[in-house]
């Protein structure tokens with residue numbers, strides 16, 4: 001079966017001249033989207049074909065971009081105009097779209113290649129001034145995908161280059177063949193605040209709680225101390241306290257992720273299922289839970305640690321859509337917010353089934369992952385992320 005997976009890989013810090021080239025390309029790309037958008041508004045069209053016929057060639061002469069990037073800019077523009085028109089149609093008040101910020105650089109599927117050089121992977125980007133070679137920061141988790149791409153055994157889609165806090169990332173959609181996941185034990189991991197993580201299989205064979213209570217208590221102490229230092233204008237100490245807290249958070253995340261892997265390894269052929277949190281900010285309706293979580297703990301870090309350690313242990317990781325995992329009844333499938341009227345307890349308003357809410361969440365995640373694997377269909381960043389077959393052997397203890 002095949003799976004669509006979206007990778008987010010950091011570029012090894014590019015040299016000053018390469019950074020300058022990337023910034024220049026980003027400015028041109030943004031300008032192209034902006035120009036195309038103005039044309040689309042002028043022509044009052046959402047048609048890709050019409051925009052291509054009447055604006056593409058003129059704008060091609062105005063911006064200095066490879067044609068593969070301009071094609072992506074054209075798609076992006078149509079997408080922007082269409083969602084604007086759709087909002088108007090629904091009767092929403094929506095101002096005509098304008099490009100205000102720098103856009104991630106769109107690079108078409110034929111505008112780049114992944115090359116392998118021994119242990120290293122390099123992005124070969126086509127620019128108007130020839131190829132730009134950009135080494136990638138790869139790890140055990142990305143390796144199987146990058147190897148497949150470099151060997152031409154996987155398909156690549158239109159990619160993006162994004163700058164965040166001075167670092168560049170490649171967002172790389174890929175489709176590849178993976179072995180069937182039958183006869184595996186799917187371990188759902190529900191992340192949250194009251195419990196940092198709850199680990200369970202759909203059949204309840206495995207249940208483990210990682211309480212978040214000690215975390216909250218300790219963080220409150222950190223907060224109080226920082227607050228009093230701030231009042232005392234000891235900013236040097238404030239920074240030191242903050243670093244200390246970051247180190248502590250990282251340590252907790254290491255311990256929890258390690259313990260989760262160890263739990264999963266108690267079962268034969270384990271697969272770990274996680275909620276997809278990455279990219280949630282862009283999603284239109286992030287659930288309340290996800291929003292709360294994003295601000296309350298370094299969950300992104302915890303997820304990265306789980307993925308990384310799972311990859312090292314040869315355990316595949318499946319990401320599932322987080323929507324309604326906490327509201328859905330395991331027994332009858334009924335989903336409504338009323339099922340969670342008491343926060344800690346899940347109680348189905350349809351069939352009366354009751355369970356600890358986080359346990360219900362973890363099992364739902366496992367069920368969703370099983371459905372994802374059975375259908376062989378995944379979308380966006382969700383899917384089977386690591387295949388055990390192509391990973392290095394695991395130490396018996398599975399500890400990292």
Ligand SMILES: [Zn+2]
Nearest residue numbers: 329332348351
């Ligand atoms: Zn029910």
